[in-house]
Amino acid sequence: MLGIGGGGDVVGSLALARRCEQLGTPFVLGGVAWERLPVDPVPGPRPLSQVVGGDPLGGHAVLAGPDTATPEGVRFSEAHVAAHLGAPTVLIDITDGPDGAADGIGSAAGRLGCDLVVYADIGGDAIAAGTEPGLGSPLCDAVMLAAGLRVETRLDAVMAVIGAGCDGELELDEVLGRIATLAAAGAWIGSSSVDPATADEIEAAAAATATEASMQVVHCARGVTGTAEIRGGRRRVPLGPVGALAFCFDLVTAAAELPLASAVLTAESLDAAHQALRELGISTELDYELERAGQG
Numbered sequence: 001m002l003g004i005g006g007g008g009d010v011v012g013s014l015a016l017a018r019r020c021e022q023l024g025t026p027f028v029l030g031g032v033a034w035e036r037l038p039v040d041p042v043p044g045p046r047p048l049s050q051v052v053g054g055d056p057l058g059g060h061a062v063l064a065g066p067d068t069a070t071p072e073g074v075r076f077s078e079a080h081v082a083a084h085l086g087a088p089t090v091l092i093d094i095t096d097g098p099d100g101a102a103d104g105i106g107s108a109a110g111r112l113g114c115d116l117v118v119y120a121d122i123g124g125d126a127i128a129a130g131t132e133p134g135l136g137s138p139l140c141d142a143v144m145l146a147a148g149l150r151v152e153t154r155l156d157a158v159m160a161v162i163g164a165g166c167d168g169e170l171e172l173d174e175v176l177g178r179i180a181t182l183a184a185a186g187a188w189i190g191s192s193s194v195d196p197a198t199a200d201e202i203e204a205a206a207a208a209t210a211t212e213a214s215m216q217v218v219h220c221a222r223g224v225t226g227t228a229e230i231r232g233g234r235r236r237v238p239l240g241p242v243g244a245l246a247f248c249f250d251l252v253t254a255a256a257e258l259p260l261a262s263a264v265l266t267a268e269s270l271d272a273a274h275q276a277l278r279e280l281g282i283s284t285e286l287d288y289e290l291e292r293a294g295q296g
Contacts, residue, residue, distance in 0.1 A: 001013050001016060001017045001020070001027045001028065001029050001030065001117075001118045001120060002029075002030045002031060002032075002090065002092065002105070002117060002118065002119055002120065002144065003029075003030070003031040003032070003077075003120050003121075003122070004031075004032065004119045004120060004121050004126060004140065004141050004144035004145065005032070005121050005122060005123070005125070005126065005137060005140050005141050005144075005167075006031065006032040006033075006034030006035070006036065006045065006137075006140045006285075007031075007034065007035055007036045007039070007077055007209075007210070007211060008077050008122070008206065008209050008210065008211020008212070008213065008214050009031055009032075009077075009120065009121065009122050009211075009213075009214070010029055010030065010031035010077050010078050010081050010089065011077060011080075011081060011202060011205050011206045011209055011211050011214040012120070012122040012162050012163060012166075012202065012211070012213065012214035012217055013029060013031070013118075013120040013122075013162070014029065014081075014198065014201060014202050014205055015162050015163075015194045015198055015202060015217060015246055016118060016120055016160050016162060016192070016246050016248075017029055018197075018198045018201065019192045019198075019246070020118075025116075028087075028088075028089070028090060028112050028114065029078070029081055029085065029089045029090070030078060030089050030090025030091065030092065030108065031076075031077060031078050031089070031090070031091065031092070032045060032091070032092050032094055032140055032144065033045055033046040033047075033048075033050075033051055033062075033076060033078075033091050033092065033093050033094070034046065034094070034140055035070075035074060035076060035077065035210075036210070036285075036289075037288075037289045037292055037293070038210055039074060039209075039210045040070060040072075040074045041072075041293070042070070042072070042293075043286070043289035043290050043292070043293040044095075044270075044286055044289060044290070045093070045094050045095055045140070045270065046070055046093070046095070047093055047095040047096075048060060048061075048062060048093045050070055050071055051064075051068060051069075051070070051076075051091060051093070052068065052069050052070065052071055053065060053067050053068040053069060053079075054068040054088075054091065055088070057090070057104065057107045057108045057111050058103060058104060058106075058107030058108075059093075059100070059103060059104075059107075060092065060093040060094075060096065060100045060101060060103045060104030060107065061090060061091065061092050061093065061103075061104030061105070061107050061108045062090070062091045062093075063088045063089075063090060063091075063108070063111070064076060064078045064079050064082055064088060064089050064090070064091040065079065065082050065088055066079055066080075066082050066083035067079060068082070068091065076091060077209045077211065078090070078091045080205070080208040080209050081205055081209075083208070084204065084205040084208075085205075090108045090112075092104040092105060092108070092144070092147075094140065094143050094144065094147075094270060095269075095270050096269060096270065097143060097264070097267045097268055097269045097270050097271075097272060097273050098143050098146035098147045098149075098150055098264060098265060098266075098267060098273065099147075099150065099268065101143055101144060101146075101147035102147040102148075102150035102151045104147075105117060105147055105148070105151050105155070106151050106154060106155070109151075109154075109155050114155070115155065115156060116155065116156045116157075116158065117148060117151075117155050117156070117157055117158070118158045118159075118160055118248075119144055119145055119148050119157065119158070119159045119160065119251065120159075120160040120161075120162055120246075121141055121159075121160070121161050121162070122162050122163050122166060122167055122213045122214055122217065123161075123163060123164070123165060123166050123167025123168070123169055123170065123175075123213050124161045124163075124164050124165060124167070124169075124170050124174075124175035124178065124179075125137060125138055125141060125167060125169045125170055126138075126141035126142075126145060126159070126161065126258075126260075126261075127159075127161060127175070127178045127179070127182065127249075127254075127257075127258065128169075128170060128174075128178065128260060129178065129259060130259055130260055130263075130277075130280055130282050132169070132170050132171070132174050134168070134169045134170060134171065134235075135169055135170065135282065135283075136169050136235075136283070136284075136285060136288065137167075137169065137284065137285035137288075138260050138277060138282060138284055138285075139264075139270075139273065139274055139277060139284035139285055139286055140285065141260070141261075142260040142261045142263065142264045142273065142277065143264055143267075143270065143273050145159065145251065145258060145260075145261035146261045146262075146264050146265045146267070146273075148251050149251065149252070149255055149261065149265060150265075152251065152252050157250075157251035157252065158189070158248055158249065158250065158251060159248070159249045159250075159251045159254060160246050160247065160248045160249070161175065161179070161246070161247045161249075162194075162217060162245075162246040162247075163213065163214070163216060163217035163220065163243045163244070163245075164176065164179075164242050164243060164245065164247070165237060165238050165242075165243065166213045166214075166216035166217050166220070166237055166243050167213040167216075167230075167235070167237075168213070168230050168231060168234075168235025168236055168237045169235065171238070172238045172240075172242060176242075179247055181257050182249050182254050182257055185253060185254060185256060185257050186250075186253055187249040187250050187251075187253040187254035187257070188247065188248070188249055189248050189249060189250050190248050191245055191246060191247050191248065192245070192246050192248075193221070193244050193245050193246070194217060194218075194220075194221040194244045194245075194246070195221075196221070196222075198221075199217075199218045199221035199222060199244075202214055202215075202217065202218050203215065203218045206218070212230040212231065213230070213237075216228060216230070216237045216239065216243060217243055217244060219239055219243075220239055220240060220241065220242070220243030220244040221243075221244035223241075224239045225239050225240045226239050227239065259280075260277065260280075260282070263276045263277060263280060264276050264277065270286075274286050274287075
């Protein structure tokens with residue numbers, strides 16, 4: 001179960017991980033070595049050479065423990081979740097683009113004995129068309145979905161959207177429209193909801209992280225309605241019952257309707273993937289972080 005958007009997506013992914021467990025399927029949680037700028041002052045994702053602590057799984061993944069951090073001592077969200085679970089989590093290095101991420105995913109799955117990977121996104125920007133005005137962080141999701149498509153011949157792949165609109169990027173109707181498109185393509189395979197016990201656990205796991213989107217899922221699961229502000233007021237989130245749902249899709253069937261993942265599928269590096277999205281007129285989270293850090 002991989003949170004594919006970096007930062008706190010690994011926390012929200014607990015919603016679907018616990019559902020899998022309820023159905024008799026054990027899970028290992030994981031995510032991407034990319035903490036957002038308010039947490040890690042260094043822009044962009046971290047390569048494996050800048051991940052301190054943990055057990056390397058090949059050249060692009062680490063089995064992270066509670067103390068796995070950047071060289072500056074910033075603990076990854078996956079480390080906080082490892083502490084919460086009392087079990088290691090997986091940390092994927094995407095700095096070499098989809099091919100490197102695919103190597104990390106394959107190595108981790110082989111080491112841990114996994115035959116299915118769920119690529120979980122909080123909010124729904126992973127399935128964006130690319131034309132949505134609020135889209136702000138599509139790069140990490142696109143690279144991870146492209147990586148999933150590269151390893152699909154070895155591992156079954158499911159894509160999940162949890163908490164539609166809860167990251168404040170796509171509007172709720174935009175996410176639902178994209179879900180309808182994937183359904184029309186035959187990719188939608190099921191949905192589930194966040195139960196009260198899981199909402200409590202997500203809140204507990206989120207306490208040590210800076211995740212805001214995953215906490216909106218908790219609010220939705222508790223019946224909160226209306227609008228919330230996140231990202232220092234830059235983003236507004238519609239709260240309601242839909243935000244407590246997880247929508248699951250067959251990744252391979254969905255591929256033809258995932259233009260951002262398709263755009264970076266053959267990119268040979270993260271920079272190349274970044275450029276591929278910029279050529280489509282799409283600004284990414286890397287643009288934002290470089291600008292804020294004075295490097296762009």
